[in-house]
Amino acid sequence: MVTIAAEPGTKPAKKTTFQPRPTQTTAIKDSRSYTAFRVFNGIAIVLICAVTLYPFLNIIAQSFSSEGYINAGQVNIVPRGFNITTFEVVMSDPMFWRNYANTVIYTVVATVIAMILTTTMAYALSKKYLKGRTFFIGVAVFTMFFNGGLIPNYVLINSLGMTNTIWAIVLPNAISIFNLLVMKAFFENFSTELEEAASIDGLTTYGILWRVVIPLSKAVIATMVLFYAVQFWNAWFQAFLYLDRRELYPVTVYLRNLLAGATGTEQIGGEAGESTQIASNVRAVTMLLTTLPIICLYPFLQKYFVRGIMLGSVKQ
Numbered sequence: 001m002v003t004i005a006a007e008p009g010t011k012p013a014k015k016t017t018f019q020p021r022p023t024q025t026t027a028i029k030d031s032r033s034y035t036a037f038r039v040f041n042g043i044a045i046v047l048i049c050a051v052t053l054y055p056f057l058n059i060i061a062q063s064f065s066s067e068g069y070i071n072a073g074q075v076n077i078v079p080r081g082f083n084i085t086t087f088e089v090v091m092s093d094p095m096f097w098r099n100y101a102n103t104v105i106y107t108v109v110a111t112v113i114a115m116i117l118t119t120t121m122a123y124a125l126s127k128k129y130l131k132g133r134t135f136f137i138g139v140a141v142f143t144m145f146f147n148g149g150l151i152p153n154y155v156l157i158n159s160l161g162m163t164n165t166i167w168a169i170v171l172p173n174a175i176s177i178f179n180l181l182v183m184k185a186f187f188e189n190f191s192t193e194l195e196e197a198a199s200i201d202g203l204t205t206y207g208i209l210w211r212v213v214i215p216l217s218k219a220v221i222a223t224m225v226l227f228y229a230v231q232f233w234n235a236w237f238q239a240f241l242y243l244d245r246r247e248l249y250p251v252t253v254y255l256r257n258l259l260a261g262a263t264g265t266e267q268i269g270g271e272a273g274e275s276t277q278i279a280s281n282v283r284a285v286t287m288l289l290t291t292l293p294i295i296c297l298y299p300f301l302q303k304y305f306v307r308g309i310m311l312g313s314v315k316q
Contacts, residue, residue, distance in 0.1 A: 062284035070281055086285045095246060096254060103233060103250040110170035110232040111225060117175050118183060123209055126187035144177045157242055168242035179224050186220045233294055255286045
């Protein structure tokens with residue numbers, strides 16, 4: 001409030017009071033077209049999520065349902081005739097747990113090797129002063145579209161003596177070119193000032209990579225770990241092609257044999273009624289047990305997923 005006083009010898013002036021106008025908040029309303037778009041977009045996302053989740057929920061429901069309801073096609077997303085007979089029988093099969101342990105070992109070893117090779121190669125190719133850089137990138141991209149073929153690959157693996165060994169699983173697909181290009185794009189936009197400062201402090205190239213670059217690249221590394229882990233966990237054709245002994249199979253080949261009927265239910269079932277129940281939902285049970293670890297792992301890495309993919313596309 002402001003008051004104006006009168007000068008001496010004059011009539012006192014009227015007091016004038018100025019009060020600030022109240023601030024008015026104006027809210028911008030969405031247009032009808034934008035509101036309709038948001039509603040349509042929300043409905044579309046809900047429908048896509050429902051279509052995506054339905055098969056998995058159906059598998060879960062079948063794995064806990066009785067064979068009568070499954071054979072009658074009456075199981076959707078809610079179990080009917082609840083039972084865990086197949087879970088008990090499958091989980092009591094020693095070969096299932098042997099193959100499950102093989103899958104864990106193959107996935108861990110293959111992911112570690114793949115991350116070491118992919119990270120080092122991507123970091124080297126990200127340096128524009130590398131001699132022959134264009135040639136090496138061209139060779140890598142060429143292998144995305146062309147390969148030697150199934151028979152030459154089998155002859156190569158066999159001639160190297162890697163059949164019926166873990167190396168036949170973890171080495172042939174050790175580098176994914178897509179993951180390599182994503183990491184290369186990320187390293188190309190990495191701060192060169194940090195690397196120059198580390199070099200002045202006396203760090204070698206490997207020291208800069210290990211002590212500076214990798215700690216600041218957790219997002220893209222976590223994303224690549226997820227990509228490789230899912231790839232090796234779900235892989236079955238390599239093992240089916242290069243492994244002949246059942247005790248060396250991963251759990252995906254165990255599941256494949258069940259789905260293809262190569263392993264009869266009488267081998268894991270006992271009485272006739274129990275075998276019938278197992279035959280009706282053994283596929284659902286084994287698929288659920290196979291995919292469960294990856295599903296549990298994903299929420300811990302999901303926060304790095306989008307950020308790790310998008311970081312390589314952001315320029316300084």
